[in-house]
Amino acid sequence: MYGWLWRHLPGPTWVRVIIALILLAAITAALFVWVFPEISPYMPFNETTVG
Amino acid sequence: MVDEDEPPRPEDESARLEDESPPEEDESLSEEEGPLQRRRETQRKKAKTRTRRNALANVLGFLGEILITAGVFVALFLVWQLWWTDIEGNAEQERIVAELAWEEPPVAVSAMGEALDKPVLQPAIGDPPVEPEPELRETFAVMYIPRFGPDYIRPISEGTDRPTVLDPLGIGHYVDTAMPGELGNFSVAGHRTTYGKPFNQIADLQVGDALIVRTDMVWYVYQVTEYLIVDPHQMEVIAPVPGHEGRSADGFYITLTSCHPMFSAAERYIVHGELAYWGLVGMGVPAELLEQPEEVP
Numbered sequence: 001m002y003g004w005l006w007r008h009l010p011g012p013t014w015v016r017v018i019i020a021l022i023l024l025a026a027i028t029a030a031l032f033v034w035v036f037p038e039i040s041p042y043m044p045f046n047e048t049t050v051g
Numbered sequence: 052m053v054d055e056d057e058p059p060r061p062e063d064e065s066a067r068l069e070d071e072s073p074p075e076e077d078e079s080l081s082e083e084e085g086p087l088q089r090r091r092e093t094q095r096k097k098a099k100t101r102t103r104r105n106a107l108a109n110v111l112g113f114l115g116e117i118l119i120t121a122g123v124f125v126a127l128f129l130v131w132q133l134w135w136t137d138i139e140g141n142a143e144q145e146r147i148v149a150e151l152a153w154e155e156p157p158v159a160v161s162a163m164g165e166a167l168d169k170p171v172l173q174p175a176i177g178d179p180p181v182e183p184e185p186e187l188r189e190t191f192a193v194m195y196i197p198r199f200g201p202d203y204i205r206p207i208s209e210g211t212d213r214p215t216v217l218d219p220l221g222i223g224h225y226v227d228t229a230m231p232g233e234l235g236n237f238s239v240a241g242h243r244t245t246y247g248k249p250f251n252q253i254a255d256l257q258v259g260d261a262l263i264v265r266t267d268m269v270w271y272v273y274q275v276t277e278y279l280i281v282d283p284h285q286m287e288v289i290a291p292v293p294g295h296e297g298r299s300a301d302g303f304y305i306t307l308t309s310c311h312p313m314f315s316a317a318e319r320y321i322v323h324g325e326l327a328y329w330g331l332v333g334m335g336v337p338a339e340l341l342e343q344p345e346e347v348p
Contacts, residue, residue, distance in 0.1 A: 001116045028127060036131045041214060043132070047316035048250070048309045049211045049225070049240040051286050 132245055136218075140247025144221040147190055147206040153267050156336045170335035172270060174328030179232035179303065182266045185209045187216075192231060194222055194239075194249075195263040198256055198344050205249045207264070211240045218246045228289050228306075231264050231271045232329070235300035238289035243309040243320065250309040253320050254278075257347050261339035262305055262324050265332065272337050273305040273324040280311050280318050293323045302326070 009016040040046070157170055185191040192207040208220040216223040222241040229235025241250040256262075262273040281288055288308065291300035303326035311320035330337070 001113055003112075031124075031127055032131050032135060036128055037214075039128065040132060040136075040218075044316055045314045046213070046242060046245055046310060047283065048217060048242055048319070049223075050281070050283055050288055050308055050319055050321075 136246045137248060140218075140221065140242075140245070143219060144206055144247050144249070147208075147220065148193055148204055151190065151193070151206070151267075153265075154332060156332050157334075171341065172330040172335035172337045175330045175334075179271060179326065179329040180269055181232040182230045182269070184230055187226070188220065190220065191224075192264050192266045195265065195340055196256075196261070197263075197339055197342075198260045199252050201343060205241070205247075207239055217242060221247055221249045225289055229291065229300065229304075231266060232269065232303070234303065235291040236289055236293055236304040236306050237264070237271075238306040238308065240308045243311070244313050250307060250320075253307060253309045253322060254311075255347075256307075256322050257344075260344060261327075261337070262307070262322075263337055263339060264305070268332055270330050270332060270337050271303075272327050272329065272339060273303075274327045275322055275324045278320070278322045281321055283316065283319055285319070288319075288321045288323070 006016065006020070009019050011019070156172075182191060187210045188208055190206045190208045194205050194207055196203050205221050207222045207224055208216050209224050209226065210216040211223040211225050217240060222239050224230075225238040225240065228238040231237050242248050243250045243253055256275050256278060258275050258277065260275045262275060264271040264273065279288075287294055287296040289306055290296045290298070291304075292298040292302070293304050293306055305324040305326070307322040307324075309320045310316060311318040
């Protein structure tokens with residue numbers, strides 16, 4: 001999977017490293033902004049109310 | 052296709068065959084077929100094993116990558132939950148308090164900008180003014196808890212829904228419990244961990260500690276009367292008379308609820324308090340805000 005991705009990135013090694021890092025940062029940002037806030041209500045901690 | 056590492060001499064080959072093939076098959080081959088055929092046969096077998104091995108390696112490698120990805124995902128989620136939500140929550144709650152832009156209590160200030168002596172609020176006489184019930188999600192008060200540090204100030208908003216109030220806005224007021232100044236139990240909930248954790252140090256509160264609620268115009272100074280740990284369904288802690296379901300209100304109470312133990316939903320940590328006095332914001336600052344509470348070992 002990652003090998004396939006690496007082979008399909010264009011350019012010399014340093015360009016690929018930069019593209020890979022940008023991809024990683026973009027995915028992390030998407031997780032932080034959209035995915036994790038959606039998941040967190042289903043987590044079994046953080047309940048603070050009675051009733 | 053011939054491998055590069057294919058040994059050219061037959062004696063080497065036989066040595067290799069003994070290593071890699073079952074011996075009884077070797078025997079039969081050597082009896083019926085010539086050395087060349089034997090060699091081809093071995094190569095074919097070897098190639099077959101290699102493809103099978105490669106396929107297996109690919110599947111295992113892919114599985115491994117999936118597992119590593121899942122591990123990184125979980126780790127990132129924890130980083131987000133335990134660290135990022137605090138950063139976001141603290142910044143957001145600070146912004147909400149700043150945006151209220153309420154009148155500052157009167158402060159005597161020197162030419163150097165240093166606060167000299169703030170007028171101490173004198174307890175007002177009579178029943179406290181009742182804060183009107185706000186819209187859902189509206190921030191109508193702020194909470195000062197000197198035990199949590201001199202800079203502790205958090206917004207209180209209407210409602211206790213997690214995604215819309217407790218996570219983004221901080222402390223939430225249980226709908227249908229009393230408002231500040233109203234007879235009954237002013238009950239609020241807040242996170243003890245994550246999302247800015249407004250009630251992180253709730254277990255440090257001692258009997259007698261001040262819980263100070265400020266609305267636009269009024270200070271309400273409560274004192275902690277007891278703390279307890281209950282099951283999540285024990286609604287009587289937010290009853291008009293705390294702990295006594297069904298009784299009608301006979302005083303001005305406050306109740307704080309948060310999770311217990313930390314990072315768990317198993318129980319709730321409850322702090323009850325009672326109104327000690329109230330006063331108008333324009334008349335000064337509660338004495339409890341001007342000094343740090345004594346350290347309790």
